[in-house]
Amino acid sequence: MTGTSLKLCTSEYMLSNVNGIGMARGWLPRVLNEQFLESTKDGEIKLAPDPVTMIDGDLTWFNNGNGDQDVFVLVHRAPRSIIAQSPSTVVIHDAWSHRVGKTPSADFPSAIADSFGGRLQIDRPEASANDLQFCRYFLDSDDSQTWVPVGIVPEGQSLHFRYRAAVQTPGTWTAPGPDSEINPRWEAYARWARLQAFGWPVGAQ
């Protein structure tokens, strides 16, 4: 300590050192950690009654001496695309889970309520494979962002955030038969997802 700087007692969000008194890093809004995850399964797909993983990854952050932090994760997904041959449906499910604790391990993200995709079905489920009419559904979405509130990550604890995108063909699936003269296309493109954890000090409500 120099003779011109007086050491003051400060809260966890401030510091006092030879440079004087100032704000600690934990007081500043900032990106805590980020991950860029790429799809490993873009392109042609087949019958998938159970979701098949396209993107799988996680994000972790350890709160080491920042004071308690209020954390949001910004999930930013790429433009998504599907091609579905009538009468089938192609969807890409997005799911995430998170846990905060000393050594947190988030559950497997298996939800199927946050999805992109669809169908344009012009034959009923009971139509035979050789009688199908030709109809192909092309659907593209813009990229999109969702703020996920994680809540407080106390000092000394960690965040574990898991993300998964998975392709599924729910419902009716009839592959065109040889006499239908249909060359079917089923495709799915999840491309990428970017996870960014943002942190702020815990403030007044």
Added chain:
Amino acid sequence: MTFPCVNEDHFEVRPDGSLAPQPWMQWRHVRSIDAPSKSASYGVTGGTNKNDLLHSLQLSWTNNTPISQWCYGLITRGGARVSLQARTRGYLQVASGYKLAVGDPGPLEVASRFGCGADMGRGGTLAIGTTYGVIEERMNSVTFPLAPERAGWSKLAPGATLTGKVEVRFITELWETSTIDGGTSGSESSYDSGATRLDLFAVPVI
């Protein structure tokens, strides 16, 4: 006790003599309200156009700090699905608004819309019905501003209140009521609305 060198609107001197920033001198997540997803499935023949209110969320925050605060809102919609039989056209629509006062913010503006529809052409011997067809579209969750048509954040003096409101409706432009060629089997008109959340945030003004 007062501390002449410390702006106590900005800093707090704690009883033990330590110095801390006041908890309102920072970006904060101040309020949150949400509603769970709703689903509906309609009969394949008959019925009328829909304009059904699914979610209505209203949320206020009063600036309870000694300095002015910027306040803004974010709407987060959950994953949604709309499935409609041939000719029917419909969508899930989000409308929002806010007012710098306590109570209902008044008329809302359309902020977001998602839906589909496909006209497959006429069917049946007399060509007065429609042919069989179902279009389905699903959309991911998404976050966007409360009242996106109003630029900028609102400045709340100490004691002032902002009230935000979000409504989600299922609306159809055309509801197919005629006979489906070949019968009603395998046809459907339904939706999953997705959850809706409104969050309010505050940032100090100096």
